[in-house]
Amino acid sequence: MPGHDPLERLGLHLERVGLADLLCSYTPAAQTSALTDSVIPPGLLPLVELFCLGREVPEADLDPVIVPALEDLTNAGFATRSGPRPTWSIRDLVLQRVHGLWLLAGRPSAQRTLYFGADSLALADRIPLVGGSALDLCSGPGFQSLWLASRGMRVTGCEINERAVHLCGVNARLNGVQDRVHPLRSDLYAELPEGSFDVVVANPPMVAVPPGIPYPFVGDGGPDGFGVILRIIEELPGRLAPRGNAYTLGVAAAGDELPLALDALRSEARRLGLRMRLTVTSEHGAGSGSTWDRAIAATSLSFEGSAVTQSSLEERTIQVSQGYADLGAHRVVFFFMAVAEEQHGSVGILDVRAEHPQNHQGWYAA
Ligand SMILES: C[S@@+](CC[C@H](N)C(=O)[O-])C[C@H]1O[C@@H](n2cnc3c(N)ncnc32)[C@H](O)[C@@H]1O
Incomplete structure (x- = not known):
């Protein structure tokens, strides 16, 4: 049944909140370079910072629904969670649409x-x-x-x-x-x-x-x-x-x-x-x-x-x-x-x- 896998749910969530709409406004090559803070809607900022800009993002700024997917990414060696007030980062990867x-x-x-x-x-x-x-x-x-x-x-x-x-x-x-x-x-x-x-x-x-x-x-x-x-x-x-x-x-x-x-x-x-x-x-x-x-x-x-x-x-x-x-x-x-x-x-x-x-x-x- 679709949506039971945490990463599949993450994909659906990112679509629902509008990240796909934002990214699709740029060519694939520009998605990795054109996104600046001034063009990012405030509601999407933590997701863009985490998945596209390689920044650390406090867990408190993220929808709890995506945390199981971040844990899966951590287990696969692609994400890290650190600090007493935890922050997430996705080191060397960039998410594109x-x-x-x-x-x-x-x-x-x-x-x-x-x-x-x-x-x-x-x-x-x-x-x-x-x-x-x-x-x-x-x-x-x-x-x-x-x-x-x-x-x-x-x-x-x-x-x-x-x-x-x-x-x-x-x-x-x-x-x-x-x-x-x-x-x-x-x-x-x-x-x-x-x-x-x-x-x-x-x-x-x-x-x-x-x-x-x-x-x-x-x-x-x-x-x-x-x-x-x-x-x-x-x-x-x-x-x-x-x-x-x-x-x-x-x-x-x-x-x-x-x-x-x-x-x-x-x-x-x-x-x-x-x-x-x-x-x-x-x-x-x-x-x-x-x-x-x-x-x-x-x-x-x-x-x-x-x-x-x-x-x-x-x-x-x-x-x-x-x-x-x-x-x-x-x-x-x-x-x-x-x-x-x-x-x-x-x-x-x-x-x-x-x-x-x-x-x-x-x-x-x-
Ligand atoms: C140009 S990238 C293409 C990646 C992807 N297919 C794409 O088009 O976006 C070439 C890929 O071939 C892999 N590769 C190189 N030699 C290989 C081999 N002998 N067997 C399997 N994969 C190999 C590299 O690790 C790299 O991921």
Whole structure:
């Protein structure tokens, strides 16, 4: 019966008191930055401070109905209660309202291990509603899992980071879809029982990062961007149900051909009997001190905990540019990939590339 689980009740309570209305007034990216005290209605302030702004909030300022949910979050290691006149805090998480779903994920930073971003949303936009079963590889806090389950699918989410596995379970409960989401700690398919799925979705670490450049684990897709994606593809044939489809995305290193890994993809497509369709939405110049190289360099420095000064950024950008150049990459391309079984296997490219798109980091071709 809905509403008996404390976290499910919390989700319903936050909806009822108007937090969803407030958050939905901002784009998902702005929800983590635009909320200032002046725009927050006084009645919602304690909830926004606790769930969105990372502040400590006295228990006396909170509706007692949400305390059991905070206790559950504490037991899962996501909240703390302290002091003789107790205050609650939800350390490094931020609550967002995205496409009608509650999502607790890591507060944006280069050290974040509980990831949600523009790519998460862009991938969800591509998943068709087919019903049946779904596998969410690299599920993180679980946005794709929630999206699929909220549309009636039974979902298994595989994730290597145990904390993210727990957070996916928390998010499923917040949205009342815990009966349809099964979070599993697993290195890709390693711990997954035998079985196939109507939909496989994966937002893995997928940014092409030159060798030797420190980069957040959640994003580092290896030198060509396909390090994890190729591992995912390798086991797809046994995991796709008849007429099943897989969906992923990435930011690949590219030279004159799109992308550098095209030969590897073609040989895997033939070997495994898979049709791969890449849709390339945008490109950024790389390997020559470009804005892209600088962005990778800045993320790399922040990830290490180093100060991003003009000189450290110059130095790291030179390393990044040299790394891309050594690979033969003079650009990176943002792409989606849809994969299905096909007797002889093939790779097709739908190229709708925009150069340096300003919106959504490159996931849309404008
Ligand atoms: C870019 S995040 C995506 C999170 C979420 N699916 C989303 O789209 O918002 C990538 C996730 O993959 C996980 N991951 C990395 N390598 C993995 C592996 N070998 N098996 C399972 N999960 C992995 C990371 O811990 C991280 O949570």
